Amino acid sequence: MTNFLQKLFGNTTGRRGVSAIIVFVIIWHVGSQLDEWTGYDMLGIGLVPPPADVFVAFLGVVPKVGYWMSWVASFSRVITGFIVAMIIGIPFGLLLAVNRYFRGVFFPPFEILRPIPPLAWVPASLIFWPTNEMSIAFVTFLGAFFTIVINVLGGARNIDISYLRAAQSMGASQFDLFWKIVLPGTLPSIFTGAAVGMGITWEVVLAAEMISGGGTQGGGGLGFFIWSSYMGGSLEQIVVGMISIGIAGYLSSSAIRKIGYHFMPWRRLF
Amino acid sequence: MAKKTSKTAKKGEISIKNVTKVYDPTGVNVMAVDNCSMEIAGGEVCMIVGPSGCGKTTLLNSIAGFHSITEGSIHLDGELLCGPGKPKAEQSAERMVVFQHGALFPWKTLQENVAYGPTVQKAMSASEAMDKAGHMLADAGLGSFITKFPGEVSSGMARRAEIVRALINNPKVLLLDEPYRAMDALTKQIMHESLLETYDRTGVTIFFITHDLEEAIFLGDKVHVVTTRPCQLKKTIEVKIPRPRSFETQSSEEFRKLLVEVNDAVHEEAVKAFKAGEREMA
């Protein structure tokens, strides 16, 4: 702990960062109260609840089971979609990279579908899939899928040819080339893709929860938490929801970093 | 002493006195330069030879004004660059650096690159500077490449253009930091001949860092061999081969004898540095 504090305050960067955030909170507070104090609204943020109220609201929801259930619901959606996208996306991307004919046939349709924003698929998937839950999972999957495939493909095609040649002249078979060279060589891009894909997944889950009204069958989720706070007119809870999602997103991307760190020992050394 | 052109009387005399530089990047003091002194006469080609990572570049950086020095002083033509009470020299166009990896701005054409200095110094108008740059590049044999970007020409051409960019400012001193390191021997040979030709024309003082011994002898008036870290002067060897020099010079008996002399001095340091390097990695 002392170590952490020292890191934070021991140098100029840390001190400046902390003071910047303090100033930010003060401006937030002043901005939200300005209307009350002077009668002038500051750039429309007069409606934002002051930080103290948000904190109180936060304390209010923390003991509630429903709040934590929304965490569980959102997380399980994100993870389902994300994992399915990894399971399908990585082999698909690798196949695109190693086989010219496969790439020739499947890459163009993939490129045609890729620019369509994932959320545009929401209504179509609501129509297609029998349950709400399945359609949310499908759109989540799409969000991560395109990013992961593109990264895997790029990573695998950028592997230095001299590694392949070296392995070949030492007598490695096609099978070995794939497992010992292509796959580990692609790992860094797989993790980059996963990190970006994770961000998109959160966006998509939120939107899907808001649009489909989540609560009917699926049991809320953080997106629905925000949406219902909005419907109920509780501004403090909206901000609480935003912060919660921020934390959730941060947790999941650091989890990916941790896993990447574990799987790629040679990358730690930079 | 080598033949000098007359217009360079007392210009670019550098005197380095008892310079010491201590780095403190991670709380552990690292001594890069230890009490190093040398005198460089105006219009001299001074070659600094030593193992890599020994602190030669630190010396160059403190002359150029990129780094501060811890102790000692550096004077240029009697004027204090840095010393007691003034740890860091200011950067100025009188001391031009040619960098190891090349620092032509990749987003400007060769001509724009060369014209950049006089333009920002407001020494010339933009169009004058472009004109002059065009002429100087043509003189250096780059006439048909002036509208190319550095990324489009070979590394040899880029390096020539970089020297032209330095010279257009009429610097007192040219500081070269292993500029030909990444080139193969044959390209290097051509580059050396071109640099010598430039030197014979301008007589500018040259401070040249290298660890290529033949390069050092072929180009230099004096070869300063420095020790592995911390950098100290180990031996100074005068090269009395007359100028202009040509590539045949390099297979002369005189050249060979000098090479033996420098080689002996350096090889010992190289082995030391190599072992120290291995120890550091472990």
Add this chain to the structure above:
Amino acid sequence: MSTPKTITKASSSAKAKKLTSSLVELKNVSKSYGEEWASDNVLKNISVEFPAGELTVIVGPSGCGKSTLVNLLAGFEKPDEGRALIDGKEITGPAKDRMVVFQETALIPWQTTLQNVTFGPKMRGDKKGPSLVREAEDLLIKVGLGEFMNKYPIQLSGGMQRRAELARALINEPTVMIMDEPFRGLDAMSRSLMQEFFLELFDENQKTNIFVTSEIDEAIFLADNLVILSNKPTTVQTVIKIDLPRPRNYKMLTTAKAFKYRRQAMELLHGEALKSFAVLK
């Protein structure tokens, strides 16, 4: 054509297991690459012989197609015309009898030094288990990397990476070693130390060595035979027999005899280099 010679040189190393080396030949080889009109990029009618157990250095100006030559010898590419032969048999593809040490280091970054060295035998399955590991460790100690076996390539200095790569090649017991400017990018001093180290290894193993470089000094220091290429199109200009005694050390480069070779090579190559730069003046 000459038959593969038996090794007549005094082999100082009694402990070398079996001295196997092969004769490699290129017969009237031509090869072009790139767009059809860029006909500078060709090897034209190259015939050269790399005698068994000797160190042959190929030297030429940069961009003259030396790397293509390496690719042909290694079997990564096939000649358009002519034949590339090893011990009289056609080279059909990469194989473990010809190991290549690359210009840019090709140590696999996600394997430790030891894993890199054991990679080849493991893939082929011809050596296994503890005996393989012991052999690899011995080799690494020999190249001075005893303390670095469990480090990743990125943790090694340039010189160490090259030595690790040498060890990785040697464990496959090739009969031919092909070195494609292996010391390029090292600074002049580490380079001269690596050259001496490399010669020690060579004196011990006596494999057929094909060494490509663009440094004349390096070439003369190492070579038994010096093959000088000329540029545009690439052909063999001269082959010089370098008759300096072995074992060699750095002082030998400054002897009068070495200087004579140097002058000879330089005169030939300077012309070639100017030809590459002809565009300038």
Add this chain to the structure above:
Amino acid sequence: MSNAANTRISEPQGIDMVFYRIKKNFTSVDPYLTVFGIFLWLFAYWVLCEGLQIWRFSKLPGPVAISKDWFAFEPFQGISIFTQEYYEHIRVSCQRILIAFGLATGLGVPLGLFMGWSRKVRDYVFPIIETLRPIPILAWVPLSILLLPGFEGPVIFLATLASFFVTALNAMLGVDSIDEEYFRAAGCLGSSKWDVFKNVVVPGALPFIFTGLQISIGVAWFSLVAAEMVSGDLGLGYLIVDAYMNNVTVPMVIAMITLGFIGYFSSGCVRALGNKLMAWHVKELAQQGR
């Protein structure tokens, strides 16, 4: 055996070069594979949705139904290339993107450049950005609806916010990526601070800035569609939801495809602009054979 090594072919010029490239392209198998791939995909789509109508695919409009409506003078389900409404939606979405992307670029690029250039600016601003960035853009939806007036405000705000973060961070990374030696060289040549900013910082960061802008325009479309779907009165995102609410599926798919096209086109525009501004970068890459 070919005789390529001995024959000299002169480099084709102008139009001949174009023909040469085309000929070369069609002698390879790739274009045929592409056509085959697209055809295969369309065919599978048709079989599933219209041919066999298996499972729930029957609920989705197939390629025949879509193209029939899309190119009809009097579309069955309301939207076609001949209806005014279709273009109105496109216009509104594009206009919003232009404003949002312009705002984000105008604010993000300078801020990013200053963050990269000045230690002080970075120390103060970067922590705030990093604190706000993990919050997904869509979590801002309710707040922005409440705080900003009208339909336009929230929609544009969300798209701007999304692309602002990407743009600013990439501009900052761009400055980080500039080699220290360029700053030193500029210093040696006698540049003032402003000269350095103009001649080193801005051009040096351009490649990263444009990588950022490419991502940023994608992100802007992404958030715009989301925002239009949640709150909006017009625009392609709204069209999708509106069609869904009214149980017409064809306009929904038409809007999706249109979004794909426009999205692709807009990132193509950004790329083209980048290549135009960074001729040096393009040529450098070409020289390295990439």
